[in-house]
Structures are given as structure tokens and as C-alpha cells.
Amino acid sequence: MLEPTAADCRLEHVFDIEVHFGSDRMIFGPLPGGASQGYTPAIGGTITGPRLNGIVLPQTGADYARVRNDGTIELEAHYLLQADDGTPIYIHNRGYLVRPLPGESQPAYFKLTPYFRVQEGPHDWLSRTVIVGGGERRSDPDRSLFRYYALL
Template sequence: MNDPQVPAHLEYVFEMRVEFRPERCMFGPLPGGGGHQGYTPCASGTIYGPRLSGIVVPDSGADYAHVRTDGTVVVNSHYLLEADDGTKIYINNNGYLVPSKPGEGKLVHGVRQPAYFCFSPTFTVPEGPHDWMSRTLFIGTGHRRTDPDHSIFTYYAVRSTID
């Protein structure tokens, strides 16, 4: 048997701190016992890292969450970013947040973290210095925080090691 090699590696690109408004909307149960639907508006945020820095445009988006009956949160978030050079960038995160079981999960800054919080974002970017983002595959991880309510998202570009 051959030793399989992973034909890719991850490049750290940036982190984003997204501040949330206290207003939340949750409704359900959904027809067919499909869980609940939710909405959390984004207030603002900051972007920092080696390949991108800037802000999350205030009040430009929200997290739309489908909370399944097994407790898994299907994440679909939309925000407008603004790079330091003024470039507007639309981001759409899709992924999963799986809550930790009672008594489990790592504590970070006093907040019990989800067992799993990962997503795959896509970016819509105008031609220019950041348009590489619209043709690169990314993965991301998330951490929840409180005081104030916010999340830290870390993004990695998937780079091929095949020439």
C-alpha cells in the first residue's frame, strides 16, 4: 500500500472579529419537525492578518442559522467587508456549529466552545488587488466570545502542492 500524501496545505490568510447586535430572532418549530430558524444581525468588526486587513462594514449583514433537531447549527452568514485600501468584498460563510455536550468543550475566555465550528466561505471581489480571493478555496474556523457578544473567525486558503 502506498503512503498517501495530502496534495494541499493551508495558508493562514486573516482573522475577523464580528460584533453582533443583541437583537436575535428565532422561530419554529419548522414544518416537518425540521428544527428552528434564526437571525443574528452583525454590528461591525475588524479584519487583521497577513493577506487582508480592514473592517466589517457596520450593519451590512447577519448570521442566518438553521438549528436542526439534533442541535447542530447550519451556518449561513453574509457580510460586507472593506479592505484597508477601500475595496468592498462580499463574504458568504456556510458551515456547521456543533454545540459541546454538557460538561464538555474547551473554555476560552470563560466561554464554552462548540465541539465543532467550521465553514467554507466564498468571496465576491471586484477586479483588483484582492480578486485572487474570488478564485481561491478557503476554509475557516470559529470561536465564540461574550462581553460583548462576538465571534472570531480564522481563514485559511487551501494551496495545492502539485505543480
């Protein structure tokens, strides 16, 4: 057994985001290679957690999902967030939608890695911290719930 080192990792919950979506969604394709491209605009949302609170600024981004021929959905989303102190934060989420295997009853879920751009100040830890997340899509209203963890 290896001794613990500084290279060991643990997770710390840092915040959750609930993103609300508009009805202007679009899917088009096939693209070269057979995939389809999706677009779903974000109309707002909230950020809550131990290290960040605020809102998803309305009409500042969207989910751009690519549906591959093998059924895998590649997620790519861009939004502007605003911390409670007014700091603007750009988030770029990349990941995958994981669908249940045939016969499984669990819902589909997301696994993703966000990247952030933020000005120097109290939230610049986001731009130098490896963060991973997971989430679920919900309906009524149409929204996604994400939970984010810092990799320490």
C-alpha cells in the same frame, strides 16, 4: 506510500475576522420538519492578517442559523467587508457549529467554508481560492472570532 503531487493540500493562514453582533437577535419556529431559524445582525468588526486587513461594514449582514431537530446548527452568514484600500468584499459563510459531547469541557466552535465576491484587483484572489475556517463565539461584547486558511 504515494509520491507528492500537485493534488496534495496544505493550509496557509490568510486572515482573521472579528464580527460584532447587535441585540436584535431573533429565533422563530418550528419550521416545517421541526427546525428553528435564527437571525443575529452584524454591527461591525475587524479583519486582520497577513493577506487581508479591513473592517466588517456595519449593518450589512447577519448570521442566519438553522437549528435542526438533531441539535445540529447550520450556519449561514452574509456580510460586506471593506479592505483597508476601500475595496468592498462580499462574504458568504456556510458551515456548522460543533458542540462538545456530553461530559466534554471544550467550548463549542465553528467549522466553515466562506465564498467571496470581489471586484478585479488586489483582492480578487479571494474569488478563486478555496478557503476554510474555524471560529468561536465570545460574549461581553457579543462577537464571533474566525480564523481563515487558504487551501494550497
